[in-house]
Amino acid sequence: MSFLKPRRKTTRSPRVVGKGGDLQKLHIRVTSPRIVMIEVVRGLYRSAKIIMMLVLIGMIAWGGYLGIRHIFIDNEEYRLQEIKLETNGHINHARIVEVTGIDLDASIFAIDTDHIRKCLLSLPEVTRCDVERRLPGTLKITVDERLPVAWLQSAHYGFLGKVEGGVLADEDGVTFPCEGSLWETSRDLPVVMVNVAAMGTFHHGKKLKHPEVIRALHLIKVLTASNLRADWKPQEIMILNEYSLEVTSHDGSRAVFGMYDHERQITDFISIREHALKTLRAVEHINLIPKKNIPVKFAGAPILVPPQKKQTFPSLNDRDIKSIIDRN
Incomplete structure (x- = not known):
């Protein structure tokens, strides 16, 4: 019945078995110019599809950008109308615009709040800063500042004392330059005069490494809290020694x-x-270091009262005495 079996259209190639008993197969890749052309056309077709998809995605993104810009950035309703500033110190709107470069005609969405925050935090007198957008056109800026308590004057470091552009210090001894409106609000602060150069490396925005200056600032803090009379408040504090x-x-x-x-x-x-005020005397100098027997020098030279001279009588001789007796 073998003639009823279907004939194979292909002939079976004999198996090639190696010495180790592994079956080996032969793979043959047939190529021709026609086959190469077909593969190139297929590759170009796939590339064209990818490019068209990318172009379509780009057009959609560009259209979305234009739409968002038209709705928000170019919309006059969202134009910057107000800068709401909250601070515990002296920084003002002009100083903020100068430091951050805010475009006052820009949309509130075109303003980079992170850039504004970084610019303000770079100022040594600023300790904290928050920037928020408030629709439709308000930019809220909250700033915490160091509050100056004294000027610093030192020939060694070139601190000029109470002048515009001088150096200010807060109660913790952190220094910062007098810029912007600080001069108007700090011109009446006392001056700490440093005659010894022991501050080490100096950097604005960091605490001074000078214990005597820190103690002088502490004294200013306590004097301010004591509610002194205006004439008794400190004008200068000189560091005499350690x-x-x-x-x-x-x-x-x-x-x-x-x-x-x-x-x-x-x-x-x-x-x-x-x-001294009750006794109508003016104090010139006090040494408050001793706890008892405090030395006080009052102003004006002491009034010296000349001693009274004894009343003298003329000496009487015998002739004068005899005349007095005869008169009686």
Whole structure:
């Protein structure tokens, strides 16, 4: 019945078995110019499809961008109308525009809030900054600033004291330059005069490495909290040495304080000044370091009262005595 079996259209190639018993196959790739052309056409077709898809996606994205720009950026309703500034210090709108370069005619969506935040935080007097958009046209900026308590004057570091562009310090000893509107609000602050160069490396925005200056700033803080009379408030504080500070008040009187125990010394200072005021005397100099027997020098030369001379009588001789007796 073998003649009923279907004949194979192909002949089976004999298996080639290696010495190790592994079956080996032969793969043959047939190529021709026609086959190469077909493959090239297929590749171009696939590339054209990808390019068309990318073009379509780009057109959709561009159209979306134009639509968003028309609705938000070019819309007059979202034009910047107000900069709402909240601060605990002295920075103003003009200073913010100068530092950040805000375009006052731009849309609120075109303003880079991160750039504004970084610019303001780069100022040594700024400790914190938040920038928010408030629709339709308000930009809210919240700033926390260092509050200056004194000027610094030092020939070693080139600090010029109470001048525009001088160096200010807060109560913690962090320094920053007097820029913008700080001059108008800080011109009446006292000056700390540093005659010794022991501050180490100096950088704005960082705490001074000078213990005597830090103690002088602490003294200013306590004096400010003591609610002194206007004439008794400090005008200058000179660092005399490692253990004493000399405070010159607005009325010209001078007082020597120690580096510590400021609360007790200020209490003595107020008591002495009040007593001198009641007795109509002006204080010229006080040394408040001693706890007892505080030396006080009053203004004006002491009035010296010349001593009274004894009453003298003319000496009487015998002739004068005889005439007096005869007269009686």
